[in-house]
Amino acid sequence: MPAPRRARTRLSCGLAATAVAAGLAAAPLAAVPGRLRPALAWLAALGLVLAAAAALRLGSLLGPALVVLVAEHAVVAVRAGARVDAAAPLVGAGLLLYAELASWAREANPRVRDERAVLTTRAAVVAASTLAAVVVGALVLLAAALPAGEGLARLAVGVVATTATLALVAVVARPTATRAPPG
Amino acid sequence: MTRRPSAKIAAYVGVAALTLLAGLSLGRPELVAVAAPLAVLVVAGLAGARDPEVDAEVRVDRERALVGDQVTVSLDLRAATRVERLELLLVVPPGMAGPDGGPGGSRLAPRRAGGGPGGSRLAPRRAGGGTRTWAVAVSLAAGEERTLDVPVTCHRWGAYWLGDVHLRAHDRFRLFTWERHLDGHAPLKVFPVPDALRALVSPFETQVSTGSHVAASRGDGIEFADLRPFLPGDRPRSINWRATARRGTLMVNQRHPERATDVVLFLDSFLDVRGAAGSTLDQAVGAAASLASAYLRQRDRVGLVSFGGFVQWLQPGSGQAALYRLLDTLMETQVFATAAWKGIRHLPPRTLPAKALIVALTPLVDERGVAALFDLLARGYDLAVVDISPLTPAAPAGGGEWGELAQRLWALERETLRHRYQRLGAAVVEWTEATTLQQVLLEVEACRRHAGLAPG
Numbered sequence: 001m002p003a004p005r006r007a008r009t010r011l012s013c014g015l016a017a018t019a020v021a022a023g024l025a026a027a028p029l030a031a032v033p034g035r036l037r038p039a040l041a042w043l044a045a046l047g048l049v050l051a052a053a054a055a056l057r058l059g060s061l062l063g064p065a066l067v068v069l070v071a072e073h074a075v076v077a078v079r080a081g082a083r084v085d086a087a088a089p090l091v092g093a094g095l096l097l098y099a100e101l102a103s104w105a106r107e108a109n110p111r112v113r114d115e116r117a118v119l120t121t122r123a124a125v126v127a128a129s130t131l132a133a134v135v136v137g138a139l140v141l142l143a144a145a146l147p148a149g150e151g152l153a154r155l156a157v158g159v160v161a162t163t164a165t166l167a168l169v170a171v172v173a174r175p176t177a178t179r180a181p182p183g
Numbered sequence: 184m185t186r187r188p189s190a191k192i193a194a195y196v197g198v199a200a201l202t203l204l205a206g207l208s209l210g211r212p213e214l215v216a217v218a219a220p221l222a223v224l225v226v227a228g229l230a231g232a233r234d235p236e237v238d239a240e241v242r243v244d245r246e247r248a249l250v251g252d253q254v255t256v257s258l259d260l261r262a263a264t265r266v267e268r269l270e271l272l273l274v275v276p277p278g279m280a281g282p283d284g285g286p287g288g289s290r291l292a293p294r295r296a297g298g299g300p301g302g303s304r305l306a307p308r309r310a311g312g313g314t315r316t317w318a319v320a321v322s323l324a325a326g327e328e329r330t331l332d333v334p335v336t337c338h339r340w341g342a343y344w345l346g347d348v349h350l351r352a353h354d355r356f357r358l359f360t361w362e363r364h365l366d367g368h369a370p371l372k373v374f375p376v377p378d379a380l381r382a383l384v385s386p387f388e389t390q391v392s393t394g395s396h397v398a399a400s401r402g403d404g405i406e407f408a409d410l411r412p413f414l415p416g417d418r419p420r421s422i423n424w425r426a427t428a429r430r431g432t433l434m435v436n437q438r439h440p441e442r443a444t445d446v447v448l449f450l451d452s453f454l455d456v457r458g459a460a461g462s463t464l465d466q467a468v469g470a471a472a473s474l475a476s477a478y479l480r481q482r483d484r485v486g487l488v489s490f491g492g493f494v495q496w497l498q499p500g501s502g503q504a505a506l507y508r509l510l511d512t513l514m515e516t517q518v519f520a521t522a523a524w525k526g527i528r529h530l531p532p533r534t535l536p537a538k539a540l541i542v543a544l545t546p547l548v549d550e551r552g553v554a555a556l557f558d559l560l561a562r563g564y565d566l567a568v569v570d571i572s573p574l575t576p577a578a579p580a581g582g583g584e585w586g587e588l589a590q591r592l593w594a595l596e597r598e599t600l601r602h603r604y605q606r607l608g609a610a611v612v613e614w615t616e617a618t619t620l621q622q623v624l625l626e627v628e629a630c631r632r633h634a635g636l637a638p639g
Contacts, residue, residue, distance in 0.1 A: 063194035070202050070217060077213045088213035092220045099221070103191045103357060112318040118268050121322060125355055133220030140219050144212030158207040158215070165200045165222050 009119070010108035014056040017101035021051030024069050024094045027087075028076040036079070043072050055102035062102055066095060084144070089137025096133045100126045184234060184352065184361035192228070192358045195221040228358035235361055236263035237323070239271070241346035243369040248337050249376050256345055256369070258331040262323035267355045271331065272318040274347035278339030278373070281317035337373040340468055342514040345369045372514050377473040378620050383481075384610075384627050386444040386540035387565040394443025395481035404440035411437055445486065445499045445536045446478045448509075449559075451545030451552035452491030452516050453525075456573035461616075463546040463571045468513050470544050470569065470620050475509050487512055488534060490555055492519030496534045525551050527558045535564065543568045547600055560607045567627045568604055568611040570597070610634065 025044035032040050050065035073091050104122065108114070199222040206214030237260065244255040258271060275281045317333055335345070348365040389398040397406045410426050413433030426434040448471045455464035475485045479501060486499035487509050497505075497512050527535075535541070541564050545552050559566050574594055582589065601611040610630040614623045 059190055062191060063197055066194060066198040066221075067201060070198060070205075070214070073217060074202075074205055074209070074211070074214055077211045078209060085213045088216040091213075092217040095217060096220045096224065099191065099195065103189075107357065109318075111316070112270055112272075112320050114268075114320040115322065118320050118322045121267065129220075129224060129356070132223070136219050136223050137216035140216040141212055144215070155207075158203070161215070162200070162203045162207050165196065165203050165218075 007110040009114075010105050010110060013101050013105035013108060017055035017098050017105055018048075018052045020094055020098040020101060021055070021065070021069065022048055024091065024098060025051070025072065027091070028072045031076050032079060036075070040072060040075060043068060043075070047072060051098065051102070055098075055105050059102070059106040062099060065102075066099060069095060069098075084141060086141070088141060089134045092137040093130050093133035097126070097130045100129060184237075184350070184363040186232075186234065187360050187362065189358055189360060192225060195225050199225070224356060225358065228354060228356040231356075232354045232359050233264060235266045235269070235352040237261070237266060237269060237350060237352060237363075238263075239348060239350060239365055241273075241348055241365065241369050243345050243371050246370055247372050247374065249374050250337055250340055251376065252373070253334050253336050254371060256333045256335050258333065258348065260321075260323060260327075260329045260331070262325060262327050265325045266323040266352050268320050268322055268353040268357075270318060270320045270349075270351040270353075272316050272349040272351070273333055273345075274349070275315045275317055275335060276343050276345070276347075277315070278337070278341050279315075279343065280336045280338055281315060282334050337371075339465070340373050340375040340472075340514065343371045343373065345371055372511065374510050374514070375469040375472045377476040378469075380473055380477040380621055380624065382621065382625055382628065383474070383477055384540065384542060384567050384624055384631070386446070386538075387631075388538040389442035389444045390484070390536075390538060392443045392484075394441060394483055396442055396444050396483075397439045398442040400440065400442075401437045402440035404438040406439040406441075407436060408439045409437040410434045443483050443501075445484045445539035446474070447486040447488060447499065447535055447539050447541045448474055449541050449543040449545070449556075450487065450489045450491075450513075450516060451543065451547075451549065451555075452489050452493075452519075453549035453552050454546065456546050456548060458573060463548075463573055464516065466571050466614070467544040467546075468516055470571075470614075471513055472510060473620060474542060475506060475513075479503075479506050485509060486534060486536075486539070488530060489513075489516045490525065490530075490552060491516075492521035492523075492525075493517065494525060494529055496530055498531075498533050499536060499539065525555070527555050527562070535559075538565070540565045540567065544571060545569070546571045546573050547597060548573060553600065556604065556609070557607070560604070560609055566604075566609040567631065568601075568609050569623055569627065570601060570611055570613045572597075572613050572615050574615075605630075605634070608634065 025048045029037060029040055029044060047065060047068035050061050050068055054061040054065045073088075077085055077088070104126070199218045202214050202218035203222070206212065206218065239261075240259040242257040242259065244257070248254050256273065258273065260269070260271075262269075273281075317335075319331065321329065321331070323329065346365065346369040350363045350365065352361040353359070385396060387399075389396050389400075397404070401408050410423060411434065413422065413435050417435045421435040423434050423436045450467050450471055452464060452467075455462050457463075471487065475487070478485045482501060484499035484501045485505060487495070487497040489495040489512065495512055495515065497509055499505075500508065541559055543556055543559075543566060545556070545568065547553055547568075547570050556566065556568060574590065574597070597613075601613065604611045610627045612623050612626045612630060614620070
């Protein structure tokens, strides 16, 4: 694949990620009426700028971009009161899709020629991850709706899940293992 | 292989943790549903991440090539486990180029150590340019073996090590990378293409062995030299009957024998002056290869003295083996910066045989090289100097008026130096970018005839 096409891969992934991020940033604006909308619009704009920057130029902004986009949806969720937002699995899947596309854009080095099989597999993994994310989000919402999970039990599950995630943070943040190359 | 987490893993885990905490504290299951996919992907990635087992070797299809040739570098890959994405980055040393329009073309910072005419050379040398790379990403199934062929074009002479390869493997979710560096040892020597030289500098004196040069002495040969009276022992076929009839006494022909000569190529490698047209050392090495090839073709013995910070020499020899020895030595010629004074006395006496023709290829910029040539003249060697001019008359001197003045002064100094050599009996010709080696050699020969140095 010639270099310009490889550069196009990078650009198209970046633009696709930005488009997904724009959708994620714009969606909550419709759900929030009144005086909160301008503030949320500013938050959406900030999220979009961060997301575009992360996808197109600065990969280190991926975390902050995700945080701002999630914060926007958190505001909407809190404002919704007792009603559970059924679109949350789609938001989760969208966030994952955005993050994967942005990472792909950063990975797609124009100096490296990717074989077609590598690109196809990557696209398949991203698509499958997105679909799986919808399923996982839906399962979470279904689990939340179960009557057995009221009160203390549900809180315990939440605490365990959060603790597990924080443990994951600790695992990921540990020093990297280095193994000498064989031979 | 060294494992490294990617940047996104920290982002995913951090965002998932924050969102889960927010969901827990606010009592919103939607936030958990948003965070769960990120956390699940990281868990799945961590569970599935295994160190890839990949073995790689680098081969080159030949060990010797000429400038302009294309050689094939083969990367043999063997994977014991499945590798979702394996990036291979082959460092193409300066002086060589990867495939056109290929993935190469990334320019790394110039490397000083281990650089050929820049990069990974057998002998370190001052870097002349950036190191280029060629990179590709493949996926390998468990147990798969694959060979990737990379055509590489040789643009500059030199001795290279090919096989500097960086491997980077990724897992399915691109959460981790494994890196490894292969420092392969696939040697490649790239020789300059010798110019076809029709005329060479003739020596003033020849050796006793038979060759192609008409000797000044008299003996058995083809070229007529003189007549002399018949002496007992002369062969009857040497009698010149016409001269005998005219003079009334037996006269015999005397002839010049055809003899070989010893030629020593004296390469001044103290400094390499690089300009738009190229480098003086490149020119000198190319000319030395051409001269060696041409002299050896006419059965002369050719030796080499690479006189610089690092002194190398080869005693004069003849035949194809001598040519290869000489080219191998030439490939390792390098500029080695040193302030130590080097003189002719550092060379073994047999390196510079008596009656040898010394052809010096020098830019005449280092005092030690200049002094060595004076020393050779003082010792009575037959010396021809090809002054590889670092001055480019076509290019304007930098630094404006002062730069132009400095360049003119430098040119005058060089001219004075050449006159000093000529006064001592050496033929000196300036080799500018506008002239070819053949023209320079013809000019040297004319200069020697004019000074009465060369026969004929």
